[in-house]
Amino acid sequence: RVQPGSRWVFATLVSMACVGGILVAAMTVACLRHHAHRLAAKKLGLGPEEGSFSHQEYQDLCRQHMASKGAFATAGAGGGTDSRVSSVSSQFSDGAQPSPSSHSSTPSWCEEPAQANMDISTGHMILVRTLFILSHIKYDHSRVKLKADSNPSRSDYINASTIIEHDPRMPAYIATQGPLSHTISDFWQMVWENGCTVIVMLTALVEDGEKQCDRYWPDEGSSLYHIYEVNLVSEHIWCNDFLVRSFYLKNVQTQETRTLTQFHFLSWPAQGIPTSTRPLLDFRRKVNKCYRGRSCPIIVHCSDGTGRTGTYILIDMVLNRMAKGVKEIDIAATLEHVRDQRPGMVRTKDQFEFALTAVAEEVNAILKALPQ
Structure with missing residues (x-):
């Protein structure tokens, strides 16, 4: 009360x-x-x-x-x-982001x-x-799947995604993580099963004291990775910015053999972007000259298969569309299209600006070459 x-x-x-x-x-x-x-x-x-x-x-x-x-x-x-x-x-964020598992x-x-x-x-x-x-969704529609019965661990998983440009039946690229010691045989299985003949490598094996990727080819001679025998045929230092390696790939079960070429770009730092777009544009031109007329996807990888990989694919896809005579190119929409197939492609604002600059410089070079 x-x-x-x-x-x-x-x-x-x-x-x-x-x-x-x-x-x-x-x-x-x-x-x-x-x-x-x-x-x-x-x-x-x-x-x-x-x-x-x-x-x-x-x-x-x-x-x-x-x-x-x-x-x-x-x-x-x-x-x-x-x-x-x-x-x-x-x-875009200038900070590092976690590497995705193979999401599309x-x-x-x-x-x-x-x-x-x-x-x-x-x-x-x-x-x-x-x-x-x-x-939390697994983007299975673009995830590269290995043949489990041919894999030593009986798994179909590899951290790789197909990137389609326009025809869903014919992927233009495979974006993948750089091979690690325990995934090298998976990598060569992917190369073999997808009939790939061109590999674009955009990372050094070690950068700033940290391993980015394992050497997935022999220093000389040949190495066997599960059922795939890789022979190093030649290694040519093209310039200070990139080198070219030729391989002879053999499936020891079927005795089939193939040849393929690896283009290794050396001037792209793990943190940041190249100081100039010209070396990368020259590198791309060399890759496409070798690839011309092929119908298989180009394998593109850096360390995690997103930042540098996505930037290269975006530049190449846009310039290829221009070369085919497309009148209007929406680079932002093209990036959305690529990211719909593998998240995290083009990781930073600097990388996106680098892609825009590369496209602009290539267009400017084409215009200068036209007869006045």
């Missing part, structure tokens, strides 16, 4: 308790929203070091996702918009019914849920 003279004290205490409870609840909600915001930014590849992802941009992204009805899913079909360019550019993908965003009047909080939760789902 409360004495009549003490009722105001009791009422004050109850009011203070209520206000305190409301403040605690508000702070809890704010903290949860802030945590969800950071989680979404992390899933998008926007680390804190990026510093350019504002709250307004995030709201715009939510609204865009709710209203676009899967616009990103058709990004690779051509036709660019400013919103798509900005959305792709916002995904469904469209970049799952399709949701458009709701133009949806509030930001609801859109935020759907976006976070979408990102969570995408981060």
Whole structure:
């Protein structure tokens, strides 16, 4: 019981308790929203070091996702918009990201019914849920699968993805992680089963004291990797920036033999980009001269098979389309198309800018070569 003279004290205490409870609840909600915001930014590849992802941009992204009805899913079909360019550019982070296991993908965003009047909080939760789902999906539609009965571990897995340019029946590239000591035989099995004749290597074996890739070919003579005998035929230092190796590959079970060529680019640092685009463009020209007329995919790898690998594939794909006479090229949409098949392709903003610069310089060189 409360004495009549003490009722105001009791009422004050109850009011203070209520206000305190409301403040605690508000702070809890704010903290949860802030945590969800950071989680979404992390899933998008926007680390804190990026510093350019504002709250307004995030709201715009939510609204865009709710209203676009899967616009990103058709990004690779051509036709660019400013919103798509900005959305792709916002995904770059200069910081390191974890290497994916062999994911390929469904469209970049799952399709949701458009709701133009949806509030930001609801859109935020759907976006976070979408990102969570995408981060746990195995993108099997573009994962390279080995023949398990021919594999020593009876597994069909290798960290590699097919990259299709336009014809789903004929992949243009295989993007893969650099072979490690325990995956070398898997790598050569992939080479054999996909009929590949050209390998593009974009990493040194060791960079800054850290192993990036194991030597998957013999120093001289031949080496046997499970049932695949690899013979080093020649090694030619083409210039200071790259060298070319020729191999003779034999399946000792069937006694079939093939020849293939490895192009090894030496001037791309693990952290950063080449100082000039010209060496890489010359390197690409040499690769394509060897590959011309082939119908098998080109194997491209760096250390993890995403950053440098994705940048090279993006440059090559765009320039190949130009060479075929395509009138309009949407580079941002092309990148979305590539990322739909292997996530993380082109890891940093610098790499994307390097790709744009390389394309621009090659176009400028072509224009200069035309008769005036």
